[in-house]
Amino acid sequence: MSTFSAPKGVPDYFPPVSASFLAVRETLVQAARLAGYGYIELPVFEDTALFARGVGESTDVVSKEMYTFTDRGGRSITLRPEGTAGVMRAVIEHGLDRGQLPVKLAYAGQFFRAEQPQAGRYRQFHQVGVEAVGVDDPALDAEVIAVADAGFRALGLTGYRLELTSLGDATCRPQYRETLQAFLAKLPLDEETRRRAEINPLRVLDDKRPEVRALLTDAPLMVDHLSAESRAHYEQVKGYLNDLGVKFAENPRMVRGLDYYTKTTFEFVHDGLGAQSGIGGGGRYDGLMEQLGGQPLSGVGFGLGVDRALLACQAEGLAPGDVARCDVYGVPLGEAAKSRLVALAAPLRAAGVRFDLAYGGKGLKGAMKGADRSGARFALVLGERDIEAGVVQLKELSSGEQVQVPLADAVNSVLGALGR
RNA sequence: GUGGGUGUAGCUCAGCUGGCAGAGCACUGGGUUGUGAUCCCAGGUGUCGCGGGUUCAAGUCCCGUCACUCACCCCA
Numbered sequence: 001m002s003t004f005s006a007p008k009g010v011p012d013y014f015p016p017v018s019a020s021f022l023a024v025r026e027t028l029v030q031a032a033r034l035a036g037y038g039y040i041e042l043p044v045f046e047d048t049a050l051f052a053r054g055v056g057e058s059t060d061v062v063s064k065e066m067y068t069f070t071d072r073g074g075r076s077i078t079l080r081p082e083g084t085a086g087v088m089r090a091v092i093e094h095g096l097d098r099g100q101l102p103v104k105l106a107y108a109g110q111f112f113r114a115e116q117p118q119a120g121r122y123r124q125f126h127q128v129g130v131e132a133v134g135v136d137d138p139a140l141d142a143e144v145i146a147v148a149d150a151g152f153r154a155l156g157l158t159g160y161r162l163e164l165t166s167l168g169d170a171t172c173r174p175q176y177r178e179t180l181q182a183f184l185a186k187l188p189l190d191e192e193t194r195r196r197a198e199i200n201p202l203r204v205l206d207d208k209r210p211e212v213r214a215l216l217t218d219a220p221l222m223v224d225h226l227s228a229e230s231r232a233h234y235e236q237v238k239g240y241l242n243d244l245g246v247k248f249a250e251n252p253r254m255v256r257g258l259d260y261y262t263k264t265t266f267e268f269v270h271d272g273l274g275a276q277s278g279i280g281g282g283g284r285y286d287g288l289m290e291q292l293g294g295q296p297l298s299g300v301g302f303g304l305g306v307d308r309a310l311l312a313c314q315a316e317g318l319a320p321g322d323v324a325r326c327d328v329y330g331v332p333l334g335e336a337a338k339s340r341l342v343a344l345a346a347p348l349r350a351a352g353v354r355f356d357l358a359y360g361g362k363g364l365k366g367a368m369k370g371a372d373r374s375g376a377r378f379a380l381v382l383g384e385r386d387i388e389a390g391v392v393q394l395k396e397l398s399s400g401e402q403v404q405v406p407l408a409d410a411v412n413s414v415l416g417a418l419g420r
Numbered sequence: 421g422u423g424g425g426u427g428u429a430g431c432u433c434a435g436c437u438g439g440c441a442g443a444g445c446a447c448u449g450g451g452u453u454g455u456g457a458u459c460c461c462a463g464g465u466g467u468c469g470c471g472g473g474u475u476c477a478a479g480u481c482c483c484g485u486c487a488c489u490c491a492c493c494c495c496a
Contacts, residue, residue, distance in 0.1 A: 122496090
């Protein structure tokens with residue numbers, strides 16, 4: 001019989017790593033919650049046109065990387081490649097922007113891109129994101145960045161840096177783009193790079209090849225061509241970040257792959273990860289909501305990579321979450337003992353104690369081994385002798401110390417031993 | 421889409437100029453008829469990715485193919 005494997009480029013998370021995966025996701029969401037972001041749960045597929053119009057037809061994400069299919073009603077559907085467009089769709093559809101602004105929302109979930117997989121790059125990946133919509137206040141840009149930074153720090157991560165720049169706005173970016181294109185047109189670039197210069201000239205600035213970088217040392221930079229408004233905005237964001245104690249490095253050649261970004265853009269980069277080193281990124285988007293048929297409101301947000309943050313934790317020797325899968329483990333000797341321990345499971349679990357026991361008629365040795373492997377602090381050992389005496393043996397596995405407690409009062413004894 | 425690397429036990433991997441398919445971990449049992457993690461002993465697991473070729477003989481050499489992986493590209 002042939003077997004199956006997961007589709008290409010899709011990670012499975014199972015114990016014990018899955019405990020860290022959950023902890024990473026929860027820690028990042030909690031950072032947003034602490035800043036007043038409300039949770040929003042959205043579908044993983046949307047109308048294809050939402051992404052085409054929101055993210056931009058010319059982006060690689062839309063033109064080459066979307067999972068798009070026709071549903072049974074003949075509609076073109078796409079598995080979401082990013083989170084912001086869907087949030088904007090929901091904000092507009094449900095009029096969430098009609099109350100007091102900003103609207104602050106957080107989400108967590110799967111995203112899909114049909115790329116060639118490699119270390120840290122998956123076809124299904126997980127992001128935690130926030131969007132703060134409706135107020136163009138540089139303090140909010142700084143808050144969004146600070147929330148991401150707080151999330152990463154709460155995981156214990158230290159080996160990352162924050163890169164920051166401004167992409168300008170509708171009044172200055174088009175002119176800059178032409179200036180840059182004129183500059184690039186004079187350079188001896190290969191055909192593929194030349195084509196890139198046509199579609200997204202900013203991306204050329206980010207080229208990794210030293211020989212190309214050398215040609216670009218005198219290239220005009222967006223930060224030197226900002227409108228007065230964007231310049232002031234950028235300066236204020238940096239001021240607020242200093243107030244918040246968030247360290248950053250300016251990278252005027254940073255590129256984002258999504259068309260909607262304006263003004264503030266940022267990226268968190270970890271250096272223990274290989275080529276796919278971005279663990280999070282985001283920025284402000286002035287025109288997106290209007291582009292999607294809503295009010296002309298600006299927003300700012302981020303997407304943080306849960307998979308990559310987990311890899312970063314592993315690279316730093318961190319294992320967030322509880323590796324133990326239970327607190328107390330039952331070791332029954334014989335059928336009578338098993339039924340007593342099975343009966344204890346419900347009250348123990350109801351009291352919040354994670355309880356498991358040895359199933360399958362294991363011997364004492366095997367059951368004790370199960371207790372050890374489960375990570376439990378205590379084992380409850382019960383045999384015929386104990387039942388006759390009305391007691392159960394409560395053994396602390398780390399020390400090996402064992403005490404007898406009354407079987408009828410086992411739940412309270414366990415709670416006391418756990419210090420609860 | 422384009423390159424490089426790797427496919428051997430559940431996992432991590434060794435296997436030399438071709439000569440009986442291996443280790444550690446994990447799992448099961450025993451040493452200890454009621455005590456795990458440590459220690460000792462025993463046990464089983466394989467279409468050596470798949471197909472073809474060379475050879476007395478292929479995990480090993482050759483050709484093809486598939487998969488995985490890293491990198492370019494792109495990005496979380």
